Amino acid sequence: MATDYKKDYLTGLRTTLSAALYPIQVVVDLPRSGGNWLKETFSSRQQLQEENASLRAQNLLLETRLQKYDALLAENNRLRELLDSSSKVNEDVLIAEILSIDLEPFTRRIIINKGDIEGVFLEQPLLDANGILGQVVSIGAFSSTAMLITDPSHALPVQSLRTGARAIAVGIATGNQLKLEHIPNNADIKIGDVLVTSGLGGRFPVGYPVGTITTFEIDPSQPFAKVSAKPNADIEHVREVLLVRNKPPTLNIEHTNELSEELSGEPTHSIVDDEQDSTVIDTLDNQDGEQ
Amino acid sequence: MMGGRGGFTILLSFAVAIALMIVSLPSWIAWARPDWLALALIYWCIALPHRIGIFSGFTAGLALDVIRGGLLGQYAAAYTVIAFLAIKLHRRMRHFPVWQQALTVFLILLLGQLTILWIKGIIDEPVPILYYWIPSFTGLLVWPVVFIVLRSIRRNFHVQ
Numbered sequence: 001m002a003t004d005y006k007k008d009y010l011t012g013l014r015t016t017l018s019a020a021l022y023p024i025q026v027v028v029d030l031p032r033s034g035g036n037w038l039k040e041t042f043s044s045r046q047q048l049q050e051e052n053a054s055l056r057a058q059n060l061l062l063e064t065r066l067q068k069y070d071a072l073l074a075e076n077n078r079l080r081e082l083l084d085s086s087s088k089v090n091e092d093v094l095i096a097e098i099l100s101i102d103l104e105p106f107t108r109r110i111i112i113n114k115g116d117i118e119g120v121f122l123e124q125p126l127l128d129a130n131g132i133l134g135q136v137v138s139i140g141a142f143s144s145t146a147m148l149i150t151d152p153s154h155a156l157p158v159q160s161l162r163t164g165a166r167a168i169a170v171g172i173a174t175g176n177q178l179k180l181e182h183i184p185n186n187a188d189i190k191i192g193d194v195l196v197t198s199g200l201g202g203r204f205p206v207g208y209p210v211g212t213i214t215t216f217e218i219d220p221s222q223p224f225a226k227v228s229a230k231p232n233a234d235i236e237h238v239r240e241v242l243l244v245r246n247k248p249p250t251l252n253i254e255h256t257n258e259l260s261e262e263l264s265g266e267p268t269h270s271i272v273d274d275e276q277d278s279t280v281i282d283t284l285d286n287q288d289g290e291q
Numbered sequence: 292m293m294g295g296r297g298g299f300t301i302l303l304s305f306a307v308a309i310a311l312m313i314v315s316l317p318s319w320i321a322w323a324r325p326d327w328l329a330l331a332l333i334y335w336c337i338a339l340p341h342r343i344g345i346f347s348g349f350t351a352g353l354a355l356d357v358i359r360g361g362l363l364g365q366y367a368a369a370y371t372v373i374a375f376l377a378i379k380l381h382r383r384m385r386h387f388p389v390w391q392q393a394l395t396v397f398l399i400l401l402l403g404q405l406t407i408l409w410i411k412g413i414i415d416e417p418v419p420i421l422y423y424w425i426p427s428f429t430g431l432l433v434w435p436v437v438f439i440v441l442r443s444i445r446r447n448f449h450v451q
Contacts, residue, residue, distance in 0.1 A: 017357040145360040
């Protein structure tokens, strides 16, 4: 157990065993997938036509938006070049389906039907149409396990879209919620603020929506405010997930540079994200340091 | 261990128990899911202590760890404890009336859960303390059913 916890020698064993046990998972998932199949097979022609029409309309809408996005992308690239920083926009994705299986109670993990063979890798970020969902924590040959962002042992570096303030979003054991840790009582946070990934951990791509602030409670007797957020991703109902293929590049390097700067005793707040609101960050960093 | 004399039946009952452990349930009732695999293990340990024992418990636990994606070895450790206790007590438990058996099973399940709680405590995995014990209570409630079903299976398929 200690070996599994600290090292990854046992990954091979786990992969083999999980491939051997995959049939049980498939059988357990059968009622749902079979139900879907039946529904698709016996849906009427009219229904299909209606669905087709609505999908076509939606597609048109999305394509129009994409055109605008292309223009913005070009502009963004140009501006980035001016700023002399790297761009990383073309994330390639793989679509996987969630198996309808319950895992370890009190953890929030899911099993997806893509594994080693399809090129899933450890720590691969998982998205749905609305936002960040989680990351892959173990891989089998045909399936892999992903930890959701609401898992109590998951922490995600986020920043507020409105103020740029950074924080860590941690899952809680009960319910579909995130809590923000070590937020000072005077932080500039409002209910309804949108949180996006800050990309500072180096695992998640930058700028994907994570959640929306739902409560911000200040208890004067406590050192930190109680802030919770609702994930944007439809964690309870999502069936299909997107796996982002390429690992976010360059950020790691920037991050280590920044760390070494911190270690060599330079002021911590003169780092890469210049456009951020520095007062909040200052307090945040200080508070973090005290922990 | 699994050849002839209904070894396949035993294996199948374990597979069904594992399947029951991972069937998707609404979250409010998933907390109360009894530990089917432990119950099956206890039954077979009582009924066939010469065939199913600590090693089978360890293997079943390992399978559950892999399939549920927890720390590799936590259920294996717990099921080893459970199988040991069931083997140790099997002579007495065979003569107990069902309700008394259920109480003993409840205690064994509690000890198994305690093992897992210790392991989770060591690796700092947060556990909501009161909900955590519910599966032992539901295990107590469903034991008579498990016992009767598995006994009829054992008799019908001549597993010995």
